[in-house]
Amino acid sequence: MIARLTDGLPPRALALLAAFAAVMAAAPFFASDYVLSVLIISLYFAFVGQAWNLMLGFAGQLSLGHALFVGIGAYTSAALFTHFGVSPWVGVVAAVALSTLMGCVIGYLGFRFSIRGVYFALLTIAFAEFTGIMVDNNAWLGGSAGLFLPVKNAGSIDLLNLRGPPVLFYYMILILTGAALLLCRLLLNSKLGLYWQAIRDDQEAAEAAGVPLFRYKMIAVAISSALTGVAGVWYAFYYNNLFPESTFATGRSIELILGTVVGGVGTLFGPILGALILTPLGELLTELTSGLQIDGIKTFFWGFCVVAIVLFRPSGVWPWLAGLLKLDRSTGGDGR
Amino acid sequence: MPVELYLNVAVSGLLTGLIYGLSALGLSVIFGVIRIVNFAHGEIMVMGMFATLVLFRHLGIDPLYCIPIVAAALFAFGYLLQDLVVRRIVHLPDYMQFLLMAAIAVMIVSLCLMIFGPDAQGVQVAYAYDSFQIGPLLVDKVRIYAGIAALVVSGLLFAFFRYTDTGKAIRACGDNQVGALVVGLNVRHLFALTFGIGTACLGAAGAILVLLIDVHPYLGPSYTLLAFIIVIIGGLGSLPGALLGGLLIGVSEALAGLVFQPSMKSAVSFGLLILVLLLRPQGLLGKEVR
Amino acid sequence: MIAGAPRSASLKVEGLTRRFSGLTAVDYVSFEVPPGAIHALIGPNGAGKTTTFNMIAGALKPTSGDVSLDGHSLVGMRPDEICRAGVGRTFQVVRPFNAITVIDNVAVGALSWTSDMAAARRYALDMLELLGLADKRNALPGSITLPDRKCLEVARALATKPKLLLLDEVMAGLRPTETDRMVATFRRLNKETGVTIVLIEHVMRAVMALSHHVVVLNYGKVIAQGTPEQVTRNPDVLACYLGAEELS
Numbered sequence: 001m002i003a004r005l006t007d008g009l010p011p012r013a014l015a016l017l018a019a020f021a022a023v024m025a026a027a028p029f030f031a032s033d034y035v036l037s038v039l040i041i042s043l044y045f046a047f048v049g050q051a052w053n054l055m056l057g058f059a060g061q062l063s064l065g066h067a068l069f070v071g072i073g074a075y076t077s078a079a080l081f082t083h084f085g086v087s088p089w090v091g092v093v094a095a096v097a098l099s100t101l102m103g104c105v106i107g108y109l110g111f112r113f114s115i116r117g118v119y120f121a122l123l124t125i126a127f128a129e130f131t132g133i134m135v136d137n138n139a140w141l142g143g144s145a146g147l148f149l150p151v152k153n154a155g156s157i158d159l160l161n162l163r164g165p166p167v168l169f170y171y172m173i174l175i176l177t178g179a180a181l182l183l184c185r186l187l188l189n190s191k192l193g194l195y196w197q198a199i200r201d202d203q204e205a206a207e208a209a210g211v212p213l214f215r216y217k218m219i220a221v222a223i224s225s226a227l228t229g230v231a232g233v234w235y236a237f238y239y240n241n242l243f244p245e246s247t248f249a250t251g252r253s254i255e256l257i258l259g260t261v262v263g264g265v266g267t268l269f270g271p272i273l274g275a276l277i278l279t280p281l282g283e284l285l286t287e288l289t290s291g292l293q294i295d296g297i298k299t300f301f302w303g304f305c306v307v308a309i310v311l312f313r314p315s316g317v318w319p320w321l322a323g324l325l326k327l328d329r330s331t332g333g334d335g336r
Numbered sequence: 337m338p339v340e341l342y343l344n345v346a347v348s349g350l351l352t353g354l355i356y357g358l359s360a361l362g363l364s365v366i367f368g369v370i371r372i373v374n375f376a377h378g379e380i381m382v383m384g385m386f387a388t389l390v391l392f393r394h395l396g397i398d399p400l401y402c403i404p405i406v407a408a409a410l411f412a413f414g415y416l417l418q419d420l421v422v423r424r425i426v427h428l429p430d431y432m433q434f435l436l437m438a439a440i441a442v443m444i445v446s447l448c449l450m451i452f453g454p455d456a457q458g459v460q461v462a463y464a465y466d467s468f469q470i471g472p473l474l475v476d477k478v479r480i481y482a483g484i485a486a487l488v489v490s491g492l493l494f495a496f497f498r499y500t501d502t503g504k505a506i507r508a509c510g511d512n513q514v515g516a517l518v519v520g521l522n523v524r525h526l527f528a529l530t531f532g533i534g535t536a537c538l539g540a541a542g543a544i545l546v547l548l549i550d551v552h553p554y555l556g557p558s559y560t561l562l563a564f565i566i567v568i569i570g571g572l573g574s575l576p577g578a579l580l581g582g583l584l585i586g587v588s589e590a591l592a593g594l595v596f597q598p599s600m601k602s603a604v605s606f607g608l609l610i611l612v613l614l615l616r617p618q619g620l621l622g623k624e625v626r
Numbered sequence: 627m628i629a630g631a632p633r634s635a636s637l638k639v640e641g642l643t644r645r646f647s648g649l650t651a652v653d654y655v656s657f658e659v660p661p662g663a664i665h666a667l668i669g670p671n672g673a674g675k676t677t678t679f680n681m682i683a684g685a686l687k688p689t690s691g692d693v694s695l696d697g698h699s700l701v702g703m704r705p706d707e708i709c710r711a712g713v714g715r716t717f718q719v720v721r722p723f724n725a726i727t728v729i730d731n732v733a734v735g736a737l738s739w740t741s742d743m744a745a746a747r748r749y750a751l752d753m754l755e756l757l758g759l760a761d762k763r764n765a766l767p768g769s770i771t772l773p774d775r776k777c778l779e780v781a782r783a784l785a786t787k788p789k790l791l792l793l794d795e796v797m798a799g800l801r802p803t804e805t806d807r808m809v810a811t812f813r814r815l816n817k818e819t820g821v822t823i824v825l826i827e828h829v830m831r832a833v834m835a836l837s838h839h840v841v842v843l844n845y846g847k848v849i850a851q852g853t854p855e856q857v858t859r860n861p862d863v864l865a866c867y868l869g870a871e872e873l874s
Contacts, residue, residue: 062431064438113614117430118373122564123613129561130606137600191737191746194726198734201723208683208717210709210738210786250557251445254438261435266725296449296553303442310436311421314428 007189013327024174028167036166040238042259042279043173044231049260049271050180051227057266058184058193059220060200061110062117065124067252068131069225072099073232074242075135078147081161081237083140088162088237096229102127103225107218125250132248142242149240162237169238176234177272180227184268187223196220200266251299258302262309264316273318278302340472345590347473351483353586355544357579358486359559360566361493362537368573369510369530372422375437378559379444380535384410384542385551386448392459392546399459399546400485406539407489414535419528441556448553458550478547489540490579493533497575506530510573558602565609634661634820635696635712635789637682642691644677651677653846654691659790659839661696664816664823666833666854669843670866675826676718678843679792682824683715684708695790710738714788716779718795718826722767728778729754729763735785746785753781757811773800777808784815793825797832809835830858842866 006014027039048070055061076098077091106127110120136144157164162172187193195216198206207213236242246252263274282298289297313320363377374380387409388402397405417440425436466477497503509516509526517523545551566585570577585605592604637659644652652674659665667675680686682693684705693700700708709715714735723731732750733743740746754760757777762770767778776796783791793812797805809832816823827833833840833854840857842850844866850857857863 056431062434064434109610109614115613118434119568119613121431121434122561122568123610125561126606126609126613129558130603130610133600133603133606137597189743191741191743194730194734194737194743197726197730198723201725202721204685204705205717205721205723206734207705208685208709208715209735209782210706211734212704212706250561251442251554254442257435258439261439265431294450295454296446298446300443300446300450303439303446306439307421307436307443310428310432310439311424314425314432 010327012325016325016327021178028170033166036170038280038283040166040170040173041283042275043170043177044235044238044275045256045259045279046272046275047173047177047180048228048231048256049263049275050177050184051224051231052257053260053265053267053271054184054187054227055220055224057260057270058188058200059196059217060203061107061217061220062121063124063221063224063253064121064250064257065106065126065128065253066224066228066256067248067250068124068128069099069103069228070232070235070252070256071128071131071135071242071244071247072102073229074236074247075141075147075232076229077233078149078236078242079141082147082149087160088233089160092230092233095233096226099229099232100222100226102131103221104218107221111214111217125253128248128253129250132244135244135248141244144244146241146243148242149236151240166238169234173234173238176230181268181272188268192216192219255299255302258306261306262317264318267316267318269322270316270318273321274316277317278305281305342591342594344473344475345594346587347475348479349587349590350583351475351479351586352548352590353583354483354486354490354579355541355548355582356562356566356586357582358490358537358544359541360563360570360578360582361490361575362534362541363563364567364570364573364575364578365493365537366531366534367567368575369506370418370422370527372433372531373437374534375434375560376441376444376556377538377563378561379441379448379556380410380413381538381542381545381559382448382551382553382556383413383444384539385546385555386452387539388543388546389452389457389459389551398461399543400481402543403485403489403540406543407536408539410539410542411532411536413532415528415532417535418531419524422531423524423527441560445553445556452553454553456550456552459546461547482544482547485544486541489537493537494575496533502526502529506533561609562605565605565612568609568612633712633787633789634822636661637790637822637824638692638694638697639678639682640692640694642678642681642693643689644674644681644686645689650846652681652688655843655846655848656691657841657848657851659822659824661822662816662820663839664812664825664837666837666840667824667826667843668828668830668833668840668857669849673843674846675843676794677846679715679794679824679826682708683713683792706738709786709788712787712789713792714783714786714790715792716776716783716794716796718798720772720775720779722775722778722782724767726766727764728759728767728770731767731778732781732785735782736787738786750781750785753785756784756815757781758807773804776800780808788821790822790824793823793827795826795828797827797829800829802831805829805832806835808832812836834858 028036031039048066052063052066055063073095076095077088080086080091080094081088106124110123115123135141141147152158152163157168195211198211199213199216203213259274259278260271262278264270282302285301286298309316359381363374366372366374384406387406388399391397391402391405392399425432463477468475468477468480497507505521506526506529509521509523513523566581567578569584570581589601589605593601640656642652642655655678667678669675677686681688684700684703688701695711695713723734729747729750732753733746736746736749751760751763754763757780759774759777759781762774767775780796797808800808812823813836815821837854840851840854841848842857842863849866850860850863
């Protein structure tokens, strides 16, 4: 297992990765509350970015509605907790089950009815927006007034109910991000990963070489939506409030994937790198212009970054950085 | 009485549908010729709406007279967008095009937010509360004007593609790009022109729409989706289809708002999109997007 | 070096027809290929050769007619099922997986019969060696020459361990020496494994050297079949090629 993970990685890359992990693990000990909060959001985007990347970057299926799976995960666990006091550790099972189910429904409809490319992306958007409106009209889920999780006094950590200070959520999302990286690396080097990449590069040629398209696309959507559902649970318990409009909106789905596009679609480390570049820069910009009271400057900058990346470095920042650091092609992925 | 109510709502939906159709024409023209799916569609229209708002507020120009001005401005915007940006990414995978357009959409929304703030704003024309009585029907004057304006602009567009040399050249580019190059057409210029025409439609539609609804930065995405629903129903790339789809959606949306809660209006549209995507027999409506 | 037990299958095409909105691209085509034979499918451009292949491989549904492998009908099966049933194919225009290495391109084919990545890559390397591509195994397809990409296409099809190999113009664009090498490879492959081969080919040098039997299509219909010598002397065949292409 360990051998499979490190196979093909030059010692240099392993050392860098270990150093990076160590810095991230030690961050709460020297970072201020503000820096920690930025890191937390960055890692959240990194984690969801990895889940999304698995679908587009590995298997070639574009979703522009991933906020849907975050929303389902978040609302399921939050509703179970607020209404019945169900621990998020139990809630996460239901949350993942529901978001995976939703992913499979969309995947089934999309792939069975041969809805491809832009039409598939539209289908994911339509489902996300539709679900958002349904939640908006559902009183049990708080409707448009929002769903709020009871907050305990900060300081004490209640692991069972995930109530506690930001540092708890920092380590949770750090572990999730690390685990997703390992999972992606394992998957990419397996039959599953190779089949996904074949489908991504040329669906008809893959089919002629014996790849059952439907099954492997479904697996990609299922894993991606399941991981995103987990992110949703974390999101609900970190923020303690959920609003349908801001949770399910298409703009939110786009926001979730920007980091990955900047970091490098289809690469292993791209989503993490992209999120760690884009989120802090956006926050910095907001901070610098906070005196001017300009809404939207952060998102404007994010949009600009993506346009620049698509125009000038469409494979993303990571392949370029990996080359600069003289890391092997196989470092953190196939590099593309 | 209820029959008249339904009839009234249907007619007003029909008139709104003409504007939707004009806006969808913009999407369809661009896709039909350049094969680019404009994910920033609604946002560009919102730009047109804000431009009209500014012209009305600061220069006192009636939104209907703003149509040519805003259309010309957005034509320039579209021409440059195609020539400076979109043209450079045709060799990239499809999803890169979507992401690029989506990112441009994000930039437009943010820019509008930075300039105009998040609140909904509208124009107040002198004839806002006038209406025409036609038999049992009572129709708002603005809505009649808006519908007629949309119809006129759409008619001009059809005439352009049918009777002018440039229009014919653009159609030739859409049919066969290589062939168009071979016979010496300036494809790069014609593509930019097409994108400009598409966004000019949006400018016109936006200027008209301001008469009917208040504008705010977050209006864009829902109009993008609405336009997609319309052109997918009408057939992506088909101009009469876009107009027809607009009418269908305008009427069904208006009636849905009456039958269900108004807040469920867009749920009906999204539900319709999902249904159309699934039930659309392959290749029957519109050309396949690869 | 060519691993595995002998494998070959018979192919029977009966009354195969495909209409595209008014145009009949393939019109009641029938032919039979006995196990282990090498058949060529020739004819001018637009004669319906590739459409026939697409129907055999399941990429296109026949309007009517039947295709059977060893007596089992393939009609209605998906392309990946037909592949696993023993039909390997190449595409006329090469279609490599551009973002993965040459060896992984071929390994995708091998994964149709094994789930063991190491075994798939080992077998893929064998196929690459067979086609003289082993030294380029870690390159990306975009960085190798067109003839090499043609070989890659063949290697990927071979890696699926086909009983029937459908080759669509794999020798077009190759230099004569490369054609001869490819011909020798297929002949050896056919001899050692017994794999049945049907090839679409314009390079008559390859057709004459390889095939036991030739089927000639024109306007979707079979206009002649027989040994290579017989068909090249057939006046109908000569007539249909006149003005179109030369039998060089």
